[in-house]
Amino acid sequence: MFSPTGEIVADAQRRGVGAGAFNVITVEHAEAIVTGAEAAGCPVILQISENAVRFHHGRLGPIAAAARSVAELSSVPVGLHLDHVESDELFDQAAANGFGSVMYDASKLSYVDNVRATADAVRRGHAQGLWVESELGEVGGKDGAHAPGARTDPGEASAYVAETGVDALAVAVGSSHAMTTRDAQLDHDLVRALAAAVDVPLVLHGSSGVGDDELRKAVTNGLVKINIGTALNVAFTNAIRREIQIQSSVDPRKYLQPARAEMAAAVTQALRVVTLL
Template identity: 75%
Template sequence: MLTPTGEIVSAARAAGGGVGAFNVITVEHAEAVVTGAEAAGRPAVLQISENAVRFHHGRLAPIAAAARSIAELSTVAVGLHLDHVVSDELFDQAAACGFGSVMYDASLRPYEQNVAATAAAVSRGHGRGLWVESELGEIGGKDGAHAPGVRTDPGEAASYVAATGVDALAVAVGSSHAMATRTAKLDHDLISRLAAAVPVPLVLHGSSGVPDDELVAAVRGGMVKINIGTALNKAFTAAVRETLDRDATLTDPRRYLAPARDAIAETVAACLLLLR
C-alpha cells in the first residue's frame, strides 16, 4: 500500500530499526523492490532520483505513475520518494506526481546558501504535505563533486536542522555513493553523537558499499533511512549478463529482464531482513 515516507521512517525509528530506501531506474526496479519487500514482510521506500528522471527524457510523471501504481498494489507499506533533487522545478512537481517525500540537495552550495535554499524548499514542501530530507555534509564519490573523507559535525548538523526545518538529515559518516565493493568503514562514534544532537531521523547514503555488520551497527547507533542503489544495479546487470552469455540467440527482453528483476528482489529482501 502506498504510505507516506515520513510515516514509514517514523515507525522504524520508534522501533529502533531501519528502513531500506531503494533507487528505482526502470519499472523492473520498482517491481523488484516491492516483491523483495513483500517477501521480507517489511516496508520499503521507492526512490526516483533526479538523475533517473533525466534518463527518462526529463519526464517525471511516467516513471512516477508506474512506481506509484506498484506501491499502491503492494501488500506492505511502500513510500514514494524523489531523491537528490537539485532543480526547484522538479521539486515542485513532486506532490502532484504522488510523492510523499523529497530529498532536496543543496549540499554543493556554500553553507549559508544551502540553508537558505533548503529552508525555502522545506516551506514549499510542507505546504504541499511533503516530508523533506536534506544533506549537510558532502557524501563522497558522487561524480567527483563530493570530497572523500568529509564528516558531518554534530553541532553544525543541529544548527542546520533548526535553521531549515528539514524532516530528516543525510549525514557523512564514511560511506560513498556508487561503491561497487562493500569496504566502507563507518564512524560509529560519530553516528551516535549525531543521533544525540539532531532531533530528526538520520539518513545513510551510499549504503551499497557498507558491509552487513556495519549496517547493523549503524542502525543500532541511530541511522534510520538506509539508501541503496548500486547493489541493485550490480545484481540486475550480473543476471542480465549471465542470461545473455548462456544464449547468444536470445532476443526477447522478457527472458533476461525477468531473472534480473528476481535478482534485485532477492537483494532487497536480504537487506530489509538485516535492518530489522
C-alpha cells in the same frame, strides 16, 4: 499499499530499526523492490532520483506513475520518494506526481546558501504535505561536493536542522555513493554523536558499499533511513550478463525476468539486515 515516507521512517525509528530506501530507474526496479519487500515482510521506500528523471527524457510523470501503481498494489507499506533533487522546478512537481517526500540537495552550495535554499524548499514542501530530507556535509563517491573523506559536524548538524526545519538529515559518516565493493568503514562514534545532536531521523546515503555488520551497527547507533542503489544494479546487471551468455533469444523478457528476481533477492536480504532480522 501506498504509505507516506515520513510514516515509514517514523515507525522504523520508534522500533529502533532501519527503513530501507531503494533507487528506482525502470519499472522493473520498482517491481523487484516491492517483491523483495513483500518477501521480507517489511515496509519499503521507492526512490526516484533527479538523475533517473533525466534518463527518462526529463519527464517525471511516466516513471512516477508506474512506481506509484506498483506501490498501491503491494501487500506491504510502500513510500514514494523523489531523491537528490537540485532543480526547484522538479521539486515543485513532486506532490502532483504522488510523492510523499523529497530529498532536496543543496550540498554543493556554501553552508549559508544551503540553509537559505533548503529552508525555502522546506516551506514550499510542507505547504504541499511533503516530508523533506536534506543533506549537510558531503557524501563521498562523486565529484564536486561529494568529496571522499567528508564528515558531518554534530554541532553544525544541530544548527542546520533548527535553521531549515528539515524532517530528516542525510549525513556523511564514511560511506560513498556508487561503490561496487562492500568495504566502507563507518565512523560509529560520529553516528552516535549525530543521533544525540539532532531530533530528526538520520539518513545514510551510499549504503551499497557498507557490509551487513556495519549496517546493523549503524542502525543500532541511530541511523534510520538507509539508501541503497548500486547494489541492486550490480545484481540486475550480473544476471543479464549471465542470461545473455547462456541463451540466444532476443526477447528481453528472457533476461529481464531473472534479473528482476536477482534484484528482488538483494532487496530482501538488505531489508533483513537494516530491520535487524
